Amino acid sequence: MxxxxxxxxxxxxxxxLNEQEKTEEAAADKTEKKSVxxxxxxGVTKIFGTGKTQVTAVDHVDFDFNEGEIVxxxxxxxxxxxxxxxxxxGLIKVSDGQIFYKGAPRDISTHKKKEEYWKNxxxxxxxxxxxxxxxxxIDAVLDDCLAMRGFKHASEEKKLELKTEAxxxxxxxxxxxxNKYPFELSGGQMQRLMIARIFLLKPKIxxxxxxxxxIDACSRATILDMLLKLRNEINMTVIFxxxxxxxxxxxxxxxxxxxxxKFVESGTAxxxxxxxxxxxxxxxxxxxxxxxxxxxxxxxxxEEKAN
Amino acid sequence: MGYYFAPLHYISGDIIVDGVKxxxxxxxxxxxxxxxxxxxxIPQAAMNALNPTxxxxxxxxxxxRAHGSKLTDKEIYDMARERFxxxxxxxxVLDKYAAELSGGMKQRTVIAISTILSPxxxxxxxxxxxxxxxxxxxxxxxLRQMMEKQYIRSMIFITHELPLLYNxxxxxxxxxxxxxxxxxxxxxxxxxxxxxxxxxxxxxIIVPEEGIKTHQLTALKGTxxxxxxxxxxCRFADRCPYAVPTCKAMAPDMKxxxxxxxxxxxxxxxxxxxxxxxxxxxxxxxxxxxxxxVE
Numbered sequence: 001m002x003x004x005x006x007x008x009x010x011x012x013x014x015x016x017l018n019e020q021e022k023t024e025e026a027a028a029d030k031t032e033k034k035s036v037x038x039x040x041x042x043g044v045t046k047i048f049g050t051g052k053t054q055v056t057a058v059d060h061v062d063f064d065f066n067e068g069e070i071v072x073x074x075x076x077x078x079x080x081x082x083x084x085x086x087x088x089x090g091l092i093k094v095s096d097g098q099i100f101y102k103g104a105p106r107d108i109s110t111h112k113k114k115e116e117y118w119k120n121x122x123x124x125x126x127x128x129x130x131x132x133x134x135x136x137x138i139d140a141v142l143d144d145c146l147a148m149r150g151f152k153h154a155s156e157e158k159k160l161e162l163k164t165e166a167x168x169x170x171x172x173x174x175x176x177x178x179n180k181y182p183f184e185l186s187g188g189q190m191q192r193l194m195i196a197r198i199f200l201l202k203p204k205i206x207x208x209x210x211x212x213x214x215i216d217a218c219s220r221a222t223i224l225d226m227l228l229k230l231r232n233e234i235n236m237t238v239i240f241x242x243x244x245x246x247x248x249x250x251x252x253x254x255x256x257x258x259x260x261x262k263f264v265e266s267g268t269a270x271x272x273x274x275x276x277x278x279x280x281x282x283x284x285x286x287x288x289x290x291x292x293x294x295x296x297x298x299x300x301x302x303e304e305k306a307n
Numbered sequence: 308m309g310y311y312f313a314p315l316h317y318i319s320g321d322i323i324v325d326g327v328k329x330x331x332x333x334x335x336x337x338x339x340x341x342x343x344x345x346x347x348x349i350p351q352a353a354m355n356a357l358n359p360t361x362x363x364x365x366x367x368x369x370x371x372r373a374h375g376s377k378l379t380d381k382e383i384y385d386m387a388r389e390r391f392x393x394x395x396x397x398x399x400v401l402d403k404y405a406a407e408l409s410g411g412m413k414q415r416t417v418i419a420i421s422t423i424l425s426p427x428x429x430x431x432x433x434x435x436x437x438x439x440x441x442x443x444x445x446x447x448x449x450l451r452q453m454m455e456k457q458y459i460r461s462m463i464f465i466t467h468e469l470p471l472l473y474n475x476x477x478x479x480x481x482x483x484x485x486x487x488x489x490x491x492x493x494x495x496x497x498x499x500x501x502x503x504x505x506x507x508x509x510x511x512i513i514v515p516e517e518g519i520k521t522h523q524l525t526a527l528k529g530t531x532x533x534x535x536x537x538x539x540x541c542r543f544a545d546r547c548p549y550a551v552p553t554c555k556a557m558a559p560d561m562k563x564x565x566x567x568x569x570x571x572x573x574x575x576x577x578x579x580x581x582x583x584x585x586x587x588x589x590x591x592x593x594x595x596x597x598x599x600x601v602e
Contacts, residue, residue: 076439077410171528186530213436216467221511221524243439246470246513250520273515287440289447289470291497291514297448 036103037064038237039088039121039205043097046083046261057083059261060097065237065254067204070228072240072248072269075258076284081241084258085209088239089123090114119148122203126210128190132182138193139178142166145200166196170226188219195226202234209241224251245288249273257281325427343374347426347459351433354413357405364401367420374424391419393456394449411442415449422458429459433466447475469512473497481505484531484542487561491568501579502570503547541573549574549582 046058058080065071073081086092088099090108099106101117108114125131132141142163146152151159160174167174170192182190191211198206208227212220228251231238242248248255248269255272257265257280265278276282289295322330324345329337342348350356358366367387368380376383388398396412396419405413414434422429431450435443453459466472472479472493479496481489481504489502500509510525529546532538538545544554554573561569564576572579 076441189530217469217511218507218525218527220513221526224524225526244513245440246515246519249515250513250524269520274517284440285515287444288515289468289474290516291470291473291512292516295474297444297451 037100038067038069038102039239040064040100040103041088041097042100044084044087044094044099045096046080046087046092047095057261058087061258061261061263063256063263063266065205065239067237068231068235069253070231070238070240070251071254071256072242072252073256073258074242074245074248074284076243079258080261081243081258082209083261085123085207085239085241089121089207090117119201120203121205121207122198122201123207123209124191124194124198124211126213128187128194128214129183131194132190134181134183136182137178138180138182138185139163141182141193141197142200145197148201162200166199167193169199169230170196171222172196188215188222191215191219191223192226195223195230198236199230203236205237205239206231207239207241210243211240212247213242213244220247227251245273245285257284339374343370343421343424343426345426346428346430347421347424348430349418349421349432349434352437353417353421353434354410354437356417357413359405362402362404363416363420367401367423370420370423387423390423390458394419394452394458395445396449409442411438411445414438414442414446418446418449418453422453425458427460428463429453429461430463431465434464435471436466436468443471447471450475469497469509470514481508484537485534486542486571487569488543488572489568489570490561491565495565495568501564501568501576502543502572503549503579504543505570506579506583541571549579 041061041063043060043062044058045056045060048055048057061084073084075081083092087094090106101120106117108117136144143159145166146154146159146162151162154162164174167177172189172192177185177193182193185193194211206227211227212223215223224247227238230236240248240251252269255266255269256263257272257276257278259280265272265276265281272281273285276285286296317330320330321328324341327341327345329341329346332341357363361369364384364387368383371378371383378386384401387401391400392398394415396415400408400412400416405416408416414437418431418434429450434450435446438446450459450462454462462476464472464476476493479491479493480487481496481500481502483504489496489500489505491499496505497509497512500506504527507525507527513519513524527546532542532545538555540553540555540557541547541550541559544550547554557573559571559573561571563569570576574582
């Protein structure tokens, strides 16, 4: 993002003064707009159940996700990561607090508004085998995306061109996929097809809920590579939900550590993961197997909790 | 282990467990005589293997009876309690239903049940991949304790989580498209892989340690071959950045090097190390003479 801004400034300097002033104003405007977080939340809470069985899955969390940023939300199972992601996607209602999209309160009160919102935020889920409608062929999956982007009535040639481009972006050949069902692909290929969908939809925000946890290490590297390429291409915000701390460290600009529905620590990946301040974060990081450091398997006093 | 169904068929080779050739036995005999006693298996998503309508103690009772145990119910319960406590599982687990346990706890319970007859070999197929880091650590610690207490004597750990493998195992064998492509100690395999696939695999390790952010991850192009029609030559040739035309025609055998290590590639170890140290990314073209290993 910073680099883009620098390039813009250099380009404008060769223009006539009046035009340059206008451009500078526009650039200032743009910078101002950019400083508004793409997605933010204040006091976001989710409560399941009532009375004695009431569970607060997400407990008054505040966050700001900026445009073009890769943000990871890290925590153990049951920490509330997926519940938060579902609220951000608009799949479940927020019990308390407010989510803001581009600075304004998010309004998904009607189905039409929800559909409009979903054009800007798209998910990639953990299990590629459960992410597709098994009765839809791959062509139909991609055609749906084109319809969402407003290409429903485009010519067949144009549609084919767009689908081929999206598939080749993820190293798949559209000609080989046509007339096939998603379940005829491997897990890695299915996840790449998911990224091809994102390429077609070009959302402002991608919610990636453990997208690489069910695929092998080499395919994981390919998927990460593609996500980074896509982020650079369309300046998309990526929200990564994961319990893989190594992955969060590798890919993220910013990390939020979640425990029992609350953010206990947040900051840059270096701050949070290499120099954690909170005891919980320290313990979480010590639980990760390492290569260059000794992995301490001794008791952490968390046995009861993990039970 | 006899756990294969059509269209899979046993074709050739021997599987010998402690001198007994189980590949010649009928699957039912293997199941009754060998499984649990000699060799045990923790499948993927083992946490879903528990019977939801039975308490854990009753489930253990069933397992023991299926293996011909003559112990009384109380003796089985006491034995299970003792075993559970020795591997860090509280006694109360025995009196619970599966639905009352967390994912990590269910996984450890299944591991404790799988090894209750103290098998010689435990095959753990991704025993911790569905768990978060804290539960994963508890599972690994439990498996280590079992080895130390001789409840199991050896373990085959199947995973794609390489940092975990490095910390758990003595030796690592890398498999590609149904064949071993390289074998060595954990340290050798992580820090000095020779086969191009093993090299790619090790190059994709991500750990939260300083310096890893600047490290370029290895992303191999393509996908593994369809094993209904395996390629005639090297099975990795289509994806190998260092392949030459001969690789697609000639299938390499496993070759020994550095004493106990083995690898499956037409190129020599010397040449591969040279390629890696030069940081060469692309195929060196059609220079067949570089296949000096084809002797």
